[in-house]
Amino acid sequence: MALPLWKNLLQTTKERILQQRRLSLYNGAHGYEEELIKKKLQQFAGGSINLSKEDNGIGILTLNNPKLMNAFTGTMMVELQERITELENWKDGKGLIVYGAGNTFCSGSDLNAVKEISNSQDGMDMCMFMQNTLTRLMRLPLISVALVQGKAFGGGAELTTACDFRLMTPGSEIRFVHKHMGLVPGWGGAARLVQIVGSGAALQLLSGTARVDPEKALRLGFSEQTLSSSDETRALEEARAWLSQYTEGPVSVIRAMKKVVTAGRELPLEDALRTEKDIFGTVWGGPANLEALVRRPKHK
Numbered sequence: 001m002a003l004p005l006w007k008n009l010l011q012t013t014k015e016r017i018l019q020q021r022r023l024s025l026y027n028g029a030h031g032y033e034e035e036l037i038k039k040k041l042q043q044f045a046g047g048s049i050n051l052s053k054e055d056n057g058i059g060i061l062t063l064n065n066p067k068l069m070n071a072f073t074g075t076m077m078v079e080l081q082e083r084i085t086e087l088e089n090w091k092d093g094k095g096l097i098v099y100g101a102g103n104t105f106c107s108g109s110d111l112n113a114v115k116e117i118s119n120s121q122d123g124m125d126m127c128m129f130m131q132n133t134l135t136r137l138m139r140l141p142l143i144s145v146a147l148v149q150g151k152a153f154g155g156g157a158e159l160t161t162a163c164d165f166r167l168m169t170p171g172s173e174i175r176f177v178h179k180h181m182g183l184v185p186g187w188g189g190a191a192r193l194v195q196i197v198g199s200g201a202a203l204q205l206l207s208g209t210a211r212v213d214p215e216k217a218l219r220l221g222f223s224e225q226t227l228s229s230s231d232e233t234r235a236l237e238e239a240r241a242w243l244s245q246y247t248e249g250p251v252s253v254i255r256a257m258k259k260v261v262t263a264g265r266e267l268p269l270e271d272a273l274r275t276e277k278d279i280f281g282t283v284w285g286g287p288a289n290l291e292a293l294v295r296r297p298k299h300k
């Protein structure tokens, strides 16, 4: 017998909360009180995080606070979490482009807000909040790319590492400026940077606060490509075309592909292999697989 509507809704909400907990790193057991830090962050308002979902399965996530070079205010941190939840529930999604409004990526956390929460408890709570959100971004079953125009500094540089790929426009720059602020990365940027460029290069970029221009990023394997245009509309078009090479195809297969790679990236080998087996089971004999068996394509 079908469940009444309210029971269905309750069930879905429970499942979503459980899924968010599973994908996050910190919860009450770590002394993390999400509602408290959210309340605090809400006091530092400004800017927005916007999401548009296109018919081609590509989502566009925009950091929108151009007056402050897209610095992250408290409300933007909370909105980022909300948009990630939306993306987790977008079953038709295959890809994601993260970029900043006004021809620049992001200048890190809003220094006006940071000054107000400079005590250690607030700092740790904000750090756990952002690590949870960026870990969920990294684990989305969508192929994600940071489109870097202008500057990606501090937390902005960390955000680029939560995406699968980075594309840079001419004249743009990624820079981990934390040392100048008497800090180290705290949004997970150091751990992810080591995975992307290796520990030696990561240590140099962090401890030398080195400017990473498009050429250097290519050399380090930090960026995939330098786009030809630094105009916002055209760069976005180029990023869409670049990403489409990987998102073309059946949604179930693209999402499964990202999931097997996430498992390989994060889990010990035996666990990753078992996860790969389970995900393989979701596509084997599925519509795309059966259709291909009929079509028998030649892979020339």
Ligand SMILES: CCC(=O)SCCNC(=O)CCNC(=O)[C@H](O)C(C)(C)COP(=O)(O)OP(=O)(O)OC[C@H]1O[C@@H](n2cnc3c(N)ncnc32)[C@H](O)[C@@H]1OP(=O)(O)O
Pocket (backbone or CB within 6 Å): 067, 068, 069, 071, 107, 108, 109, 110, 111, 112, 151, 153, 154, 155, 156, 177, 178, 181, 183, 186, 187
């Ligand atoms: C997670 C930990 C972290 O994120 S630590 C890193 C925090 N971020 C920073 O320290 C970046 C500080 N900003 C800068 O170095 C420069 O503003 C950069 C980004 C290089 C841009 O320089 P430029 O193109 O000359 O523009 P500008 O300095 O005139 O800035 C325009 C307005 O934006 C503001 N702005 C910029 N970044 C932030 C920020 N992170 N927090 C708060 N406000 C920021 C500037 O103050 C400036 O505002 P105003 O026009 O003077 O009112």
